Amino acid sequence: MAEALQQLVLDVLDREGSIKDTRTLTLPGSNEPDASSDAQITILGALNSLSSREMIKYDAHEVFTHVLTAEGAAIVKDGSHEARVWNALSSTPVPAADLKKLVGDETAKVGQGRAFKNGWIGKTGDGLIRTAETISDVTQEELKEIQTTGSLNAGEKVLADLRKRKLVVQKKGQWFTVKKGAEFSTSIAKPETDLTSDMLTSGKWKSSKFKKYNFEAEGIPTSGGALHMLLKVREEIRSIFLEMGFAEMPTQSYVESGFWCFDALFVPQQHPARDLQDTFYLSDPAKADQPDKAYYERVSRTHEHGDYGSIGYRAPWQHDESSKLLLRTHTTASSAHMLYKLAAKCRGENVDEDEQGAGVSQTSAEGTADDGFRPAKLFSIDRVFRNETMDATHLAEFHQVEGVVADRNLTLADLIGFMRVFFQKMGIEKVRFKPAYNPYTEPSLEIFAFHPMLNKWVEVGNSGMFRPEMLEPMGFPKDVRVHGWGLSLERPTMIRYGINNIRTLVGHKVPIDAVEASPAPTF
Numbered sequence: 149m150a151e152a153l154q155q156l157v158l159d160v161l162d163r164e165g166s167i168k169d170t171r172t173l174t175l176p177g178s179n180e181p182d183a184s185s186d187a188q189i190t191i192l193g194a195l196n197s198l199s200s201r202e203m204i205k206y207d208a209h210e211v212f213t214h215v216l217t218a219e220g221a222a223i224v225k226d227g228s229h230e231a232r233v234w235n236a237l238s239s240t241p242v243p244a245a246d247l248k249k250l251v252g253d254e255t256a257k258v259g260q261g262r263a264f265k266n267g268w269i270g271k272t273g274d275g276l277i278r279t280a281e282t283i284s285d286v287t288q289e290e291l292k293e294i295q296t297t298g299s300l301n302a303g304e305k306v307l308a309d310l311r312k313r314k315l316v317v318q319k320k321g322q323w324f325t326v327k328k329g330a331e332f333s334t335s336i337a338k339p340e341t342d343l344t345s346d347m348l349t350s351g352k353w354k355s356s357k358f359k360k361y362n363f364e365a366e367g368i369p370t371s372g373g374a375l376h377m378l379l380k381v382r383e384e385i386r387s388i389f390l391e392m393g394f395a396e397m398p399t400q401s402y403v404e405s406g407f408w409c410f411d412a413l414f415v416p417q418q419h420p421a422r423d424l425q426d427t428f429y430l431s432d433p434a435k436a437d438q439p440d441k442a443y444y445e446r447v448s449r450t451h452e453h454g455d456y457g458s459i460g461y462r463a464p465w466q467h468d469e470s471s472k473l474l475l476r477t478h479t480t481a482s483s484a485h486m487l488y489k490l491a492a493k494c495r496g497e498n499v500d501e502d503e504q505g506a507g508v509s510q511t512s513a514e515g516t517a518d519d520g521f522r523p524a525k526l527f528s529i530d531r532v533f534r535n536e537t538m539d540a541t542h543l544a545e546f547h548q549v550e551g552v553v554a555d556r557n558l559t560l561a562d563l564i565g566f567m568r569v570f571f572q573k574m575g576i577e578k579v580r581f582k583p584a585y586n587p588y589t590e591p592s593l594e595i596f597a598f599h600p601m602l603n604k605w606v607e608v609g610n611s612g613m614f615r616p617e618m619l620e621p622m623g624f625p626k627d628v629r630v631h632g633w634g635l636s637l638e639r640p641t642m643i644r645y646g647i648n649n650i651r652t653l654v655g656h657k658v659p660i661d662a663v664e665a666s667p668a669p670t671f
């Protein structure tokens with residue numbers, strides 16, 4: 149069609165010298181001129197293509213045409229309302245209520261008035277009757293004329309009336325005058341788009357016609373990598389930690405032992421979190437290496453018999469439970485490793501402070517006897533695994549954001565104050581704390597934030613002061629307190645981007661364009 153139309157334009161120009169009005173053209177495949185705006189748009193495509201090769205020149209002209217509304221088209225088909233009323237009547241009177249049944253409420257209402265005014269119908273005591281022998285349905289005739297020509301000889305006053313009656317609407321259209329261009333020819337040679345080495349060696353480039361550059365054309369949007377929503381939010385949270393003086397912990401070990409994930413944290417060996425239903429255990433290899441013997445013994449003793457002022461769990465210790473390998477269920481397992489490392493000097497181990505300080509921000513404790521302790525602020529954001537039943541908001545793996553602060557004589561107020569500042573930096577102004585239970589912290593607090601969009605308090609994290617049963621076996625002096633808090637990365641991400649199904653955040657259903665389009669959060 150496109151080619152045939154271009155050829156037609158060229159042929160008419162060749163024959164007649166110019167085209168004065170494209171509305172007079174009969175398009176290929178049709179047998180009469182088409183003044184419709186659709187046809188003119190098709191013609192414009194052909195004209196643009198030809199003029200880009202300078203084969204023609206054209207000027208555009210604006211016109212206002214009229215097109216029928218659905219009601220107008222119905223009148224062309226079935227007659228005007230008044231004609232329909234006249235048709236339904238005869239010399240026998242018809243009660244007004246019956247007319248409604250014959251022609252419908254709308255037509256009866258609109259048509260009656262006009263039919264009376266035209267002198268087509270009249271009223272008797274028994275109902276409505278015809279008073280004209282024949283009628284001429286002017287409205288139908290006018291609309292027919294508009295349908296075929298887009299305009300009306302009767303002129304603007306009648307058109308305005310038809311517009312008011314919502315039978316026609318005005319439509320802006322275009323038509324064109326066309327002249328031959330500098331490169332006019334009746335044969336459409338496809339211009340070259342590339343200058344090739346072959347053309348250069350053969351000399352063909354001298355006689356070739358090249359397509360003109362279109363500097364106006366918009367380029368294809370460049371595609372590039374984009375950070376996934378979780379990574380964007382991770383970056384933001386990481387920068388909050390960094391600006392608060394935290395150092396990032398290494399968290400690359402997804403596989404941990406029961407010892408580091410639970411025992412070191414004083415989680416009882418019978419705790420339900422350690423059940424197969426909650427934790428993924430490895431079958432090969434199934435057993436972990438033995439941790440430092442002296443530390444292991446302090447931990448197992450504290451569990452079984454108690455120590456450091458605690459009576460312990462007084463349940464038999466099982467080495468087997470401790471040495472199981474598993475996918476870590478929380479990043480607190482990594483925090484335990486780092487805290488153990490932080491306490492190395494306190495245990496009297498000879499450590500290179502730089503080496504001990506890997507990932508640990510240090511300030512030396514002034515004015516206290518040097519027992520080797522250095523305060524630390526540590527954080528991590530990484531993946532954890534839980535044997536969950538998957539649904540819209542739960543997957544078997546997710547990310548935890550975790551912060552721990554170790555210093556002498558920290559109090560619960562320090563923890564609460566710290567979290568207020570931290571969540572405020574994430575854009576969460578209103579926070580509340582609720583007493584909770586964790587085997588490794590006492591006291592423990594759940595953190596709730598007021599969500600203005602959801603208009604309710606939502607749980608955003610969990611926190612607490614690590615227990616002496618955890619810290620003292622590591623070798624920390626008695627006055628050292630460590631507080632910590634954790635939250636999921638998925639929850640703030642889903643809230644931030646208005647995602648309500650976790651499967652559109654993680655997995656094969658993640659819409660790539662949404663990943664590209666989602667802006668980085670600004671907490």
Ligand code: PHE
Nearest residue numbers: 478480610611612632633634
């Ligand atoms: N490990 C806890 C959790 O999985 C979070 C937490 C970290 C709580 C540190 C207290 C202290 O929910």
